[in-house]
Amino acid sequence: MTNDRTQARLLPSIVRLSLGALLIISPWVWGYAQQRMPAASAILSGTIIARLGLSGIIRPKSWIASFSALVAAWMLLGPWLLGFSGEGAAAILHWIVGILTLGLEAGEAGVLRSLVERARRASAGGGREPLSC
Template sequence: MENWTNAKLCDVANLVLGAILVASPWLFGFAAGRVSENATISGLVIAILAIAALAAFAVWEEWLNLVVGLWTLVSPWVLGFQGTTAMTVHVLIGAAVALLAAIEIWMITQNPPRLTTGR
């Protein structure tokens, strides 16, 4: 049961990180365009996946969060906005989301949920 509590904490952290990423163009003054669109879309996907995981956990949500976290991490190089505040925000949040998703996936593989048999 402790792992489920830890998993929920990871999901809440991902929800907060997604919300920060969505708000980051306004918080940190990103220029409009691809940079702010990427932050908004990536942040919304992270937040929606976190809400879905909190509502009804499924391991595929964590795998998707890992992918979106990794995308957020590498997107400054792919989209060409290196050396900016936007890059720092994307790299830090992307690394945190990917790490939290990896931790949740690891927790699940170490202690898979057990179904009761009714005995």
């Protein structure tokens, strides 16, 4: 049986792994595999995000969310910095996955913060908090 903290990190890790896999296969699915920069950026960014998701599933670490947010920022800025912001599917997919990843990291930070706060209140009160149904 897993505890609340493990469950809170498992779902974001699975989503992170899925978003990374989507980005890895996107050059072939959306037809921009012949464009060097967008395809390379998608494969590299997707590989990093998927690897972070897999790491979070196997052995959750607190730094995974921070590093994932950094890669998400790269996905948002990459199309402009690498010069493929006008490439349609490639740029749009980078932006969508970047926004979803940043939202995921912000949500994960909020969930973990609420779990820590709940644990502090329970330990300060000396008892368990009632479960809300």
